Amino acid sequence: SQQGxxxxxxxxxxxxxxxxxxxxxxxxxxxxxxxxxxxxxGLVHLILIxxxxxxxxxxxxxxxLDTSKxxxxxxxxASRAADTASYFCATDSQxxxxxxxxxxxxKLTVNP
Amino acid sequence: DARVTQTPRDKVTxxxxxxxxxxxxxxxxxxxxxxxxxxxxxxxxLAYFRNRxxxxxxxxxxxxxxAEMPDATLATLKIQPSEPRDSAVYFCASGWxxxxxxxxxxxxxxxxxxxx
Numbered sequence: 001s002q003q004g005x006x007x008x009x010x011x012x013x014x015x016x017x018x019x020x021x022x023x024x025x026x027x028x029x030x031x032x033x034x035x036x037x038x039x040x041x042g043l044v045h046l047i048l049i050x051x052x053x054x055x056x057x058x059x060x061x062x063x064x065l066d067t068s069k070x071x072x073x074x075x076x077x078a079s080r081a082a083d084t085a086s087y088f089c090a091t092d093s094q095x096x097x098x099x100x101x102x103x104x105x106x107k108l109t110v111n112p
Numbered sequence: 113d114a115r116v117t118q119t120p121r122d123k124v125t126x127x128x129x130x131x132x133x134x135x136x137x138x139x140x141x142x143x144x145x146x147x148x149x150x151x152x153x154x155x156x157x158l159a160y161f162r163n164r165x166x167x168x169x170x171x172x173x174x175x176x177x178x179a180e181m182p183d184a185t186l187a188t189l190k191i192q193p194s195e196p197r198d199s200a201v202y203f204c205a206s207g208w209x210x211x212x213x214x215x216x217x218x219x220x221x222x223x224x225x226x227x228x
Contacts, residue, residue: 030213030214031213031214033214033216033217035217035219041221041222042116042203042205042219042220042221042222043155043203043205043217043219044219045216045217045218048215048216088155092213092214099145099157099160099167099168099214100145100157100214100217101157102147102154102155102157103154104154104155105154
């Protein structure tokens with residue numbers, strides 16, 4: 001069963017704009033991760049944020065985590081056509097095993 | 113450049129045939145995960161191992177699927193007999209995890225299975 005659910009399912013923007021994707025989850029977590037998948041390829045890890053962190057940055061990526069609302073957001077600033085991909089959040093369950101469960105993803109299209 | 117290697121990349125087979133997918137995790141990693149990806153269900157966790165021991169295979173249809181790690185450099189996922197509904201892309205991922213803390217996963221490029 002999916003632990004994380006991304007929103008929106010699809011997002012289309014113009015190059016240079018910012019893209020925001022959201023993830024909601026159901027149970028308490030140890031950490032939340034974001035991954036990217038280009039069409040026909042494997043997933044690539046972007047960023048990991050722990051349950052005691054509220055915000056994390058990596059280059060043009062900014063991730064926030066609100067454990068009280070059980071939600072996270074991924075912001076990509078100054079988007080490029082090469083950012084076109086599907087983005088997934090993944091969570092493990094606090095107090096349980098370390099199995100990582102993925103949401104269904106947000107398909108981002110950045111138009112040149 | 114360390115990476116997870118999966119074989120075969122593409123497999124077309126007929127219903128009822130046995131299918132074996134192989135994965136070579138990154139050297140030094142202690143966790144291995146098998147996922148299945150379809151349009152309808154997204155990424156489903158089938159099984160995972162830590163230090164070669166199976167920890168959870170609750171996502172796997174037990175009657176036809178089996179997952180093993182005969183040694184630290186090889187993980188296998190077997191389907192016998194295969195059915196058309198098994199058609200999907202199967203991903204292997206490896207990482208360095210501790211109990212209760214998964215850490216970052218490195219994914220292979222996937223094995224695309226088509227069962228006719």
